[in-house]
Amino acid sequence: MKKQTxxxxxxxxxxxxxxxxxxxxxxxxxxxxxxxxxxxxxxxxNIGVFSDKSPFGYVDENGDYQGYDVYLGNQIGKDLGxxxxxxxxxxANRVEYLKTGKVDIILAxxxxxxxxxxxxxxxxxxxxxxxxxxxPDDHVITSLDQIGKDDQVIVISGTTAETYLxxxxxxIKLQKYDAYAEAKTAFENGSGVAWANDNTEVIAFxxxxxxxxxxxxxxGSNDTIAPAVSKGNDSLLNWLNDEIVSxxxxxxxxxxxxxxxLDTYGKDYEDTLVIEGGQPAEASTEAEAAAAETEAATEAx
Amino acid sequence: MDFGAIHEYLPLYRDALFLTMRIGWQxxxxxxxxxxxxTIILHFxxxxxxxxxxxxxxxxxxxxxxxxxxxxxxxxxxxxxxxxPALCGMVGLGLLGGAYMAETFRSGLENVPxxxxxxxxxxxxxxxxxxxxxxxxxxxxxxIPGLVANVIFLLKxxxxxxxxSLMDLMFTAKDLIGMYAKTVECLFLxxxxxxxxxxxxxxxxxxxxxxxxxxxxxx
Numbered sequence: 001m002k003k004q005t006x007x008x009x010x011x012x013x014x015x016x017x018x019x020x021x022x023x024x025x026x027x028x029x030x031x032x033x034x035x036x037x038x039x040x041x042x043x044x045x046n047i048g049v050f051s052d053k054s055p056f057g058y059v060d061e062n063g064d065y066q067g068y069d070v071y072l073g074n075q076i077g078k079d080l081g082x083x084x085x086x087x088x089x090x091x092a093n094r095v096e097y098l099k100t101g102k103v104d105i106i107l108a109x110x111x112x113x114x115x116x117x118x119x120x121x122x123x124x125x126x127x128x129x130x131x132x133x134x135x136p137d138d139h140v141i142t143s144l145d146q147i148g149k150d151d152q153v154i155v156i157s158g159t160t161a162e163t164y165l166x167x168x169x170x171x172i173k174l175q176k177y178d179a180y181a182e183a184k185t186a187f188e189n190g191s192g193v194a195w196a197n198d199n200t201e202v203i204a205f206x207x208x209x210x211x212x213x214x215x216x217x218x219x220g221s222n223d224t225i226a227p228a229v230s231k232g233n234d235s236l237l238n239w240l241n242d243e244i245v246s247x248x249x250x251x252x253x254x255x256x257x258x259x260x261x262l263d264t265y266g267k268d269y270e271d272t273l274v275i276e277g278g279q280p281a282e283a284s285t286e287a288e289a290a291a292a293e294t295e296a297a298t299e300a301x
Numbered sequence: 302m303d304f305g306a307i308h309e310y311l312p313l314y315r316d317a318l319f320l321t322m323r324i325g326w327q328x329x330x331x332x333x334x335x336x337x338x339x340t341i342i343l344h345f346x347x348x349x350x351x352x353x354x355x356x357x358x359x360x361x362x363x364x365x366x367x368x369x370x371x372x373x374x375x376x377x378x379x380x381x382x383x384x385x386p387a388l389c390g391m392v393g394l395g396l397l398g399g400a401y402m403a404e405t406f407r408s409g410l411e412n413v414p415x416x417x418x419x420x421x422x423x424x425x426x427x428x429x430x431x432x433x434x435x436x437x438x439x440x441x442x443x444x445i446p447g448l449v450a451n452v453i454f455l456l457k458x459x460x461x462x463x464x465x466s467l468m469d470l471m472f473t474a475k476d477l478i479g480m481y482a483k484t485v486e487c488l489f490l491x492x493x494x495x496x497x498x499x500x501x502x503x504x505x506x507x508x509x510x511x512x513x514x515x516x517x518x519x520x
Contacts, residue, residue, distance in 0.1 A: 092479030099484070119482040157463075157472070158479025166480070175386075175466045176476060182375070182464060189378035191466075 032101035033230035036080070036239045039104055044083045047073045048103035051088035052181045055204065055264045056109045059088075069107040071256045072126060072227070076105070079243060090179055092158025095119045098230045105236070106228045109198065111160045113223065121231055123240035124278025125224030126253055131161050132199030133216035134187075134206050141194045142215040147172055154192035156183050161196040164220045200273065204264045224275060241278065248277015306483045307490060314494050317473040322498060324387055324467065325456045328394025332455060335395060336402025343403070344410055344432070354403070361400035367461045369393050374465040386465045398455045405451055409444030410436065442513040449506030453499055470494050 039045050049069050050057035057069040065073075065086045077084035087103050094110055097103045098120045111129055112122045133153075135141040147153060152175040155162040165172055175192045177183040184205070187195045195202060199217055206212045227244075229236045247253065253274045265273065339354045361369065370393045374386065384392070413436050421431035463472030474491040478484050 092475055095482045096478065096484060099482070115481065154466075157476045162476075163480055176468065176472070177466050178463050178472075178475070182466075185375045186466065189375065189383065191378075191383070 031232075032099065033233040033236070034101070034104055035233070035235040037235070039236070040080060040082060042082075044085050045077055045080060045105070046085045046087055046103040047076070048087045048089040048094060048097045048106040048108055049073060050108045050180070052179060053109060053201065055260050056200070057107070066260070068127070068256055068260045069109060071260050072253075073105075073107050075247065075252065076107075076240070076243060080239075090158070091156050092178070094158070094228070098228060101230060104229065104233075105240070109200075109225055110228050111198070111223045112226050113160060113163070115163070116228070119231060120228040121233060121237050122226040122228050123237055124244045125226040125275050125280065126244060126278070127200075127225040127275055128222060128273055128280060129225050130199045130217075130222050131164055131196060131219040132202040132214050133194050133196045133219060134202035134212050134214045135194040136190070137211050137213055139193065140213045140215040144169055144172065144216070144219075147193060149173075151193040152191070154183050154187050154195040156180060156197065159197060160220075160223065161198065165196060168220070200265075203269075207264060224280065244278045248279070251276060253277075302489070303483060303486055306481070306486045310477055310483075310487065310490060313473055313477065314470065314490050317468055317470045318494050318498060320387075320467065321456075321459050321462075321469045324390045324462070324469075325394065325459050325498075327391045328459075329398055329452055329455050331391060331395025332398025332402050332451070335399025336406055339399060339403035340406035340410065343407060345428075357396075358400045358403055361397050362404070365461075366393060366397050366458050367464060369397060370461065370465050386462075386467045389465050390459070390462050390467050390469075394455055394458065397458065398451060401451045401454070402448065405444045405447035406440065408447065409440035409442075412443045413439045445506075445510045445513050449502070449510065452506070453502055456499060456502065457495075470498075 034042070049065055049067075051059045051065070053067070055067050057065065057067040060066045070086070073084060073086065087097070089097055089103075089106070089108050091108075094106050094108055095116060098106055106120070109127075109129075110116070110122075112125060116122075133141060133144075141147060149171070150173070152173045153165065154175050154177065155165060157176045157178055162174065162176065165174060175186070177186060180201075183195065183197075186192065188209070194215075195205070196219070199214070199219075202214050203217070206214045227240055229240065253276050254270065257270050257274050261269075261273065339358065342350045342354045370389060373384070373393055374389045377384070417435055417439065418431045421435040422428075426435070459469050460471035462469040463475065468476070470491060474487045478487045
């Protein structure tokens, strides 16, 4: 698949006519993923994580990957008995990395949505999330109505916040950035009136940076975050689901929270954020819905 | 290929094309002005300015546009100078292009044999007249291929504008892929739109080149 895509792209630049046929060729779905046995055999698993989204996936001062997602990644590597190769990803690349087989699992704070479930397979969830909007203290935005028609809201390309605003509030002008680091700097520079993102992220930002308030702590529906694998990789998907259920028996995800998120969010958010063993506390049906999302999405097509 | 999706994305790509062209051409115009000014400063060996110009050319020719944009857009606001993304793109492209244009003009000037300005002087022309009527026309004509290459190079450099949140062609494609995951369709449109933008420039460039060369060598 990878080679074919490359060839297709090469063809595109050479001649548009030949490109047409070659892209159709690249569109054919070959098996791009690796099964659990193949991963074990190779001795290394490739996991896509964020490198700039503290405290979920980031690189610490020693150059090591750290965070809530990475903590789970380390456990997965240990339980599979293989080395881990962390691949840094941007929000907009996550689906693509799985579709091209660049990584085996995406553990990059990946919110489960029906659109994404058409492209990748989600395992059981391990965290709750909604959208949030943070703004400077001197002009706190508590409702989207307060955003003027010339004001710009900062979002990161390829996130659920972007999709939500494009779909539900097309009148709001968005200022889009590629990466967390750039969006953060632009927001600090005052380039936009507010920043819309996962509420976990904006709460963390407001806690770490005085002068900012999360005026809208929960926007849109309550979603879950789950590991994702390439479409059709049932062997790895089933293994992950079993892993998440069995880790839940030892309260693994609460431990993960206490190790990685406690400093940022404090005790108060622990039960709101953590999903243990793939079962959200308030509604266990939600977890099943998330896991079955793939099937539902394909049926709906 | 999902032609429905292609149809749906076309207006977005069209907007991106206009934005890319608008900022691209403004930047290129600025690059020409800066390049010409730098060339004149270097050619007439204006003290102090000459050293500053050399420094500018080396600085911008040896750093990537991405870094320059980062600096202009993210670092300057820290010292209180905030500019819009569009202005940042234009200034960044103009400064980068200016350095390249200056080098191209310089090579064109060096191409004009010394005897040309000596002959002009012997006809009683002033230094300025010799430059304006004898040296510059020949220099411009021999630097046309280089200038056209620069223009195409600069238009392609716009693909890093995404870093300052400009919805140029590249960013539009990446953004749509991130939202709807129609990779092949988005990349196909991307290539098509870059060709729409750049093919006419290449063709026009070779026509201009032929015409200017005729002025140099006769038809």
